[in-house]
Amino acid sequence: MTAGSGARPSVLYVTDLAYPARGRRYCDEDILLTSRLRADFDLALCHPLDALALMDGFDAVVVRNSGPVLHYQRAYDAFREHALATGAKVYNPVTGRGDMAGKRYLLDLFAAGYPVIPTVGTAADAGLLPASELYAVKPLRGADSAGLEFVPRLTGLDLTGLLAQPKIDFRYEVSFYFVDDAFQYALHAPDPARRWELVPYDASPADLEFARLFIGWNALDHGVQRVDACRTRDGGLLLVELEDLNPYLSLDALDPATREAFVGALTRSLRAFTAPG
Structure with missing residues (x-):
């Protein structure tokens, strides 16, 4: 396979289908997304340990539910260095400033006065x-x-x-999901002890202003990002994590219309990302 050889963009989709996530099934999400993306892209799946060897044969690499980088840090570092050296299109771009680069950003944001833990x-x-x-x-x-x-x-x-x-005494956690800089949906865990038992959340204008503060700070032109926050006892929000490498999307917690809207937004974003020029 040669990048750009066909009429449709070719995409290498990086995922660890066997990763044993607690309370979640990563593989179900990636099976759903790849089944839909195949309508617009020539698509192949690979494990994160194989991405470096295969990436040059595709127009773009999509990093999805590939598990924590710390489990394969050396391989990921080599993948990232190769992407930067060759200008390979990686989605999300490897220039992310959030969890993609480790958690030092929490120190920087706190020092700069942002609303973070x-x-x-x-x-x-x-x-x-x-x-x-x-x-x-x-x-x-x-x-x-x-x-x-x-x-x-x-x-x-x-x-x-x-x-x-x-250790923050919070009321609940809430996550805001974006494609590029466009808000898609929000989910929250009503019970703090059950982080991954999520239900839809009706985000207020103030909530979205909070989330967009960190999306703007990260300045990624393309990509899927999840802003995780906690609602404190006084009603405010504090950032927990800015997940910009391979955020789990909890698509199974969405109603069909919202799920379809997300898949459409992701497809449009990837088409723009893989367009020549």
Whole structure:
């Protein structure tokens, strides 16, 4: 197969169909999306460990439910370096500033005064955090709660390669889903202890203003992004994560009309992304 050889764009769709996600079935989502994208693209699926070897044969690479990068960090770094060196079209673009680049952005956003969960990267800065009975300590390159620990105090801890946050007493979590810079839908977990039991959420204008603040900061021209936030006891929203690498979309929680609208938006975005020039 040679990139650009046919009338339709060729797409390498990167996914780990066997990834054992807690409370979710990644494979179902990717089976649905690829079954629909085949109407517009010449499509092939591959595991993330095979992406580097195959990517040059396609017009674009779509990275979807490929699992946490920390499980194959060296392979991902080589894939990313090759994409930057060759100008390969990767969707989402590898220039993302959110979780794609690790969680250091939470430190930067907190320092800059954005509405995020207070976050520090050294024990010496612990005084910048509000008092809390417990603090969450997690790896800067973490994902899916890997390496997450809760500790009663930060004094004396070595936070090299880690970040620390107060354990927030929130009412619920809510996620906002975007294709490019266009809002698609929102879902929330009414029970904080059941993160992935999601139901549709009617986002207010203030909610969308909050979410778009981070979409604008990330400045990706194309891509699927998920803005995860928590609703605090005082009614405000704080950013939990800006997922811009391979966000799970929870399409099974949507009504058919909303799901179809999302698939249409994704298809249009990919057509524009793969267009010559």
